[in-house]
Amino acid sequence: MKISDLGERTLIKKIAQLAAKTVSPDMVGIGDDAAVTRLSQGSWLVTSKDLLVEGIHFLLPEISAQDLGHKSLAVNLSDLAAMGSIPRQVYVALALPAHLDSEFVLAFYEGLTALAEHFKVAVCGGDTVASPGPLVVSITAQGEVRREEVLLRSGAQPGDVLCTTGPLGASAAGLLLLQADIDCPTALRRSALQAHYRPWPRVEEGLWLARQGVVTAAIDISDGLLKDVQEICEASRCGVLLREEKIPTHPVAEALAPLYNQAPLTLALNGGEDYELLFTVPRHAFSALAQAYQERFQTPIYMLGEMTQERKVQMITKEGNWEKLEFTGYQHF
Amino acid sequence: MKISDLGERTLIKKIAQLAAKTVSPDMVGIGDDAAVTRLSQGSWLVTSKDLLVEGIHFLLPEISAQDLGHKSLAVNLSDLAAMGSIPRQVYVALALPAHLDSEFVLAFYEGLTALAEHFKVAVCGGDTVASPGPLVVSITAQGEVRREEVLLRSGAQPGDVLCTTGPLGASAAGLLLLQADIDCPTALRRSALQAHYRPWPRVEEGLWLARQGVVTAAIDISDGLLKDVQEICEASRCGVLLREEKIPTHPVAEALAPLYNQAPLTLALNGGEDYELLFTVPRHAFSALAQAYQERFQTPIYMLGEMTQERKVQMITKEGNWEKLEFTGYQHF
Numbered sequence: 001m002k003i004s005d006l007g008e009r010t011l012i013k014k015i016a017q018l019a020a021k022t023v024s025p026d027m028v029g030i031g032d033d034a035a036v037t038r039l040s041q042g043s044w045l046v047t048s049k050d051l052l053v054e055g056i057h058f059l060l061p062e063i064s065a066q067d068l069g070h071k072s073l074a075v076n077l078s079d080l081a082a083m084g085s086i087p088r089q090v091y092v093a094l095a096l097p098a099h100l101d102s103e104f105v106l107a108f109y110e111g112l113t114a115l116a117e118h119f120k121v122a123v124c125g126g127d128t129v130a131s132p133g134p135l136v137v138s139i140t141a142q143g144e145v146r147r148e149e150v151l152l153r154s155g156a157q158p159g160d161v162l163c164t165t166g167p168l169g170a171s172a173a174g175l176l177l178l179q180a181d182i183d184c185p186t187a188l189r190r191s192a193l194q195a196h197y198r199p200w201p202r203v204e205e206g207l208w209l210a211r212q213g214v215v216t217a218a219i220d221i222s223d224g225l226l227k228d229v230q231e232i233c234e235a236s237r238c239g240v241l242l243r244e245e246k247i248p249t250h251p252v253a254e255a256l257a258p259l260y261n262q263a264p265l266t267l268a269l270n271g272g273e274d275y276e277l278l279f280t281v282p283r284h285a286f287s288a289l290a291q292a293y294q295e296r297f298q299t300p301i302y303m304l305g306e307m308t309q310e311r312k313v314q315m316i317t318k319e320g321n322w323e324k325l326e327f328t329g330y331q332h333f
Numbered sequence: 334m335k336i337s338d339l340g341e342r343t344l345i346k347k348i349a350q351l352a353a354k355t356v357s358p359d360m361v362g363i364g365d366d367a368a369v370t371r372l373s374q375g376s377w378l379v380t381s382k383d384l385l386v387e388g389i390h391f392l393l394p395e396i397s398a399q400d401l402g403h404k405s406l407a408v409n410l411s412d413l414a415a416m417g418s419i420p421r422q423v424y425v426a427l428a429l430p431a432h433l434d435s436e437f438v439l440a441f442y443e444g445l446t447a448l449a450e451h452f453k454v455a456v457c458g459g460d461t462v463a464s465p466g467p468l469v470v471s472i473t474a475q476g477e478v479r480r481e482e483v484l485l486r487s488g489a490q491p492g493d494v495l496c497t498t499g500p501l502g503a504s505a506a507g508l509l510l511l512q513a514d515i516d517c518p519t520a521l522r523r524s525a526l527q528a529h530y531r532p533w534p535r536v537e538e539g540l541w542l543a544r545q546g547v548v549t550a551a552i553d554i555s556d557g558l559l560k561d562v563q564e565i566c567e568a569s570r571c572g573v574l575l576r577e578e579k580i581p582t583h584p585v586a587e588a589l590a591p592l593y594n595q596a597p598l599t600l601a602l603n604g605g606e607d608y609e610l611l612f613t614v615p616r617h618a619f620s621a622l623a624q625a626y627q628e629r630f631q632t633p634i635y636m637l638g639e640m641t642q643e644r645k646v647q648m649i650t651k652e653g654n655w656e657k658l659e660f661t662g663y664q665h666f
Contacts, residue, residue, distance in 0.1 A: 031568070032486050033412040033552060034381035036478065041374045048367035049424040049458060049473060055465040056428075079366040091382040095389075095469055125382060132388040133466020136428055140382060140473040145369065153365050219366060235364070 006102045012128065014102075018109045019123035022116045027124065035124035037089050043144040048079035054097075054134035062178060065104045067197040068137065069111025075222065076141035077119060077201035078275040082220035084151035084210025085143035087203060089122040093138040095131035108137075119203055149210040151279070156217035156236035158309040160280040163290075163301045165202050168225055169253030169264055170195035172271020176260050184259060191252045199275040206277055208296060214289055218279035224272035226325055230313055232280065242305035242315040242325070250274075269325070280307055339435040345461065347435075351442045352456035355449045360457065368457035370422050376477040381412035387430075387467035395511060398437045400530040401470065402444030408555065409474035410452060410534035411608040415553040417484035417543025418476035420536060422455040426471040428464035441470075452536055482543040484612070489550035489569035491642040493613040496623075496634045498535050501558055502586030502597055503528035505604025509593050517592060524585045532608040539610055541629060547622055551612035557605035559658055563646055565613065575638035575648040575658070583607075602658070613640055 003011055016030040023029040028036035039045060052072055054060055063071070073090060080087045092112065094105065105128070116123050121141070174196025177189060202220070209215050217236050219228050225247070229240050249264040253271070257264040281289055286303060293301050308314070313325045336344055349363040356362040361369035372378060385405055387393055396404070406423060413420045425445065427438065438461070449456050454474070507529025510522060535553070542548050550569050552561050558580070562573050582597040586604070590597040614622055619636060626634050641647070646658045 026480075028483070028485065033415040034379045034418070034476075036416065036480070036483050037378045037380065038376075038480075039372075039378065043371075045370045045372065045378075046367045047370065047422075047424055047457065047473075047475075049426050049460055049471070051426040051428050051460050051462050051469065051471055053428050053462055053464050053466075053469075056463050082366040083369065085367070089380075091380055091473055093382050093384040093471060095384050095386050124380065127382055127384050129384050129386055130389050131386050131467070131469075133386075134464070136384070136386075136464075136469045136471075138382070138384055138426060138469075138471035140380075140424055142380075143367075147359075147369070147371075150361070150369055152361065 001102050003096065003102050003105070008128065011102050011105060014106055015109050018106065018113050022113055022121065022123045024122065027122060029122070030125045035091065037122065037124055039088060039144045044147045044150065046080055046083045046085035046143045046145050046150070047140060048076045049140045050076050052137040054136070060135065063197055065107035066111030069108040070115050070198050072137045072139050073112045073115050073141065074199050074201045074275065076139045077203055078220040078222065080141055080143040081201050081203045081206030082151060082218050082277055083145060084149050084206050084218065085145035086207055087119050087121045087141060087143040089124045089142050090116060091124055091126045091140040093127035095129050095136040097131050097133065097135055100135060145210070151206070151210050151215055151218035153217050153219050153232050153235035156232050156238055156280040156307045158238050158307050159283060160216050160307045161283050161286050161303050162229065162240055162278070162280055162305045162307060163303050164221070164248065164276050164278050165205050165301055166274070166276040167248035167250040168221065168274045168276065169267035169271050170250035171199060171273035172267040173253045173256040176256060182259055184256065188252065188255050192256055195252060196273065199273060201275055202277045205297060209277065209279060212289060214281050214285040216280045216282065218277055221274040221276050221278050222272060224270045225278065226269050226313060227272070228278055232278070233311060233313065236307070237311065239308040239311040240305055240313055241308050244315055244317045246302065246304045248302040248304070334435050336429065336435050336438070341461065344435050344438060347439055348442050351439065351446050355446055356455045356457060360455060362455070363458045368424065370455065370457055372421060372477045377480045377483065379413055379416045379418035379476045379478050379483070380473060381409045382473045383409050385470040387469070393468065396530055398440035399444030402441040403448050403531050405470045405472050406445045406448050406474065407532050407534045407608065409472045410536055411553040411555065413474055413476040414534050414536045414539030415484060415551050415610055416478060417482050417539050417551070418478035419540055420452050420454045420474060420476040422457045422475050423449060424457055424459045424473040426460035428462050428469040430464050430466065430468055433468060478543070484539070484543050484548055484551035486550050486552050486565050486568035489565050489571055489613040489640045491571050491640050492616055493549050493640045494616050494619050494636050495562065495573055495611065495613055495638045495640060496636050497554070497581065497609050497611050498538050498634055499607070499609040500581035500583040501554065501607045501609060502600035502604050503583035504532060504606035505600040506586045506589040509589060515592055517589065521585065521588050525589055528585060529606065532606060534608055535610045538630060542610065542612060545622060545625070547614050547618040549613045549615065551610055554607040554609050554611050555605060557603045558611065559602050559646060561611055565611070566644060566646065569640070570644065572641040572644040573638055573646055574641050577648055577650045579635065579637045581635040581637070
């Protein structure tokens with residue numbers, strides 16, 4: 001049904017119904033000039049804001065409305081996780097081209113509220129306007145953190161080891177499939193597209209890491225390992241030495257990359273959108289942290305290199321050669 | 334300079350410099366995964382989120398970058414004012430078409446940060462992405478309020494009087510000039526365009542009204558008096574009887590409307606974007622409130638009608654006739 005037939009007011013009521021189950025009764029959610037919410041006393045607010053633009057960040061109708069709702073929230077929760085915060089509330093605004101109908105909008109909110117419910121995040125309000133151009137999704141997500149536990153990009157020291165919460169490159173493998181489809185096993189295809197369309201933010205992991213008190217810097221891998229480690233290096237005024245043999249390439253990337261004559265490592269280094277956490281810890285703290293993490297999450301953390309005084313991004317290859325690396329992945333402009 | 338020549342990183346650094354004077358040193362503003370801020374202990378958060386889309390909400394190059402920055406923040410601060418809250422922080426995201434250069438972006442932030450500084454609002458972060466379509470501005474503004482002082486749309490009672498903080502229709506007069514320019518005095522032109530491009534949010538007024546403890550419902554006039562009073566009526570489950578002779582039409586609307594063969598009253602009723610506050614108070618509380626307001630702000634509040642049990646929007650004309658009114662102004666879809 002067209003939004004102009006359904007009516008803006010009815011659409012917003014339906015959105016408010018979807019969001020209601022995420023909002024506690026003493027809050028004011030969708031429907032007034034602004035939302036009224038509360039965090040715990042004395043805690044600090046952590047706020048992430050992302051714009052996702054059709055044709056730049058996603059393609060329609062390739063991505064379903066539900067997946068788009070999921071992913072739009074997931075990438076913001078991932079930012080909050082990379083700060084070590086507990087997600088609390090989210091504000092959503094959509095600029096809608098005329099060809100999208102109210103079913104699309106409601107399916108978008110279904111995908112988004114399902115993820116919000118999982119992490120007990122209140123969907124509190126926003127805006128819905130017309131767009132003469134592409135669909136634009138604007139998300140503001142907010143969490144809370146104890147000030148002394150917040151994870152910044154800027155605390156890495158030379159000698160710290162660089163770690164990640166999971167193997168990399170699966171989302172980029174999914175993107176390869178979308179850009180040029182090929183014949184491959186159904187399960188592999190499903191895994192690759194799942195990684196690309198429904199990334200799972202490392203919310204509990206980020207919070208847990210922050211509370212250990214040993215993480216010196218953190219970021220989430222959105223633009224690609226190389227670009228994101230460079231962000232840590234710049235903010236922390238140091239460099240990094242990656243060890244090729246230690247970089248965890250995702251099995252999905254290993255299976256799909258060769259079919260496109262690409263190295264799985266390229267997807268892991270430059271692919272982006274993995275939404276794993278990338279963080280640094282002092283070398284002496286690593287093994288206790290890794291063991292405790294394994295016990296808590298039943299999955300390892302991966303050490304993939306160490307921070308250096310020399311402000312370069314370098315890698316020791318499997319053959320033992322030193323290479324200086326340049327980021328070749330996604331550029332915003 | 335093109336953004337791709339300047340580089341995204343340099344652009345963000347320059348934006349961060351503009352924003353830095355609005356952010357206190359213990360906060361984390363622009364430059365990490367998310368912003369880290371704090372409100373007072375035990376207060377409630379009020380959050381407004383608006384999308385402004387080129388071609389729908391504004392036209393380029395008609396509006397200057399500075400004015401667009403000012404207005405984008407002003408309309409959100411106006412929402413916070415209509416809730417009776419103190420504005421504290423703002424998050425900004427831009428989807429930028431390729432033809433806009435870095436000077437445009439920085440001038441936008443200059444306009445925005447100037448208003449933010451005036452109201453001591455911290456500009457804390459956001460996102461800057463490319464757009465294959467129109468310029469899209471996404472603003473999330475956040476304030477704080479004591480829960481018992483928050484102004485909602487939903488508390489008006491039959492018998493309450495309806496009031497506004499200022500005369501209406503000047504912004505709509507400015508829009509007439511933009512849609513079809515005509516010869517008119519320079520000072521009049523300037524006032525009309527100023528009202529349209531640089532609305533001034535009623536921040537102190539909203540906060541003051543909330544603290545008097547007598548306002549039963551409030552909204553800001555963004556879509557037009559008729560549409561916005563209808564929002565109060567629906568949320569409060571009542572109707573309204575407007576008195577034509579009491580509706581304060583702005584002198585700029587009175588001077589310009591006749592040149593377009595329009596009634597000034599039409600601009601005041603349907604024009605929108607006045608960003609005055611529209612609110613209700615019990616009849617017995619009006620005169621003391623009006624007197625105290627006059628003393629505090631050196632300007633009157635205007636009583637323009639009363640709330641009714643009958644759920645209609647009606648008006649008594651100057652001739653004494655009763656009319657049922659329909660909103661004929663801006664529809665989002």
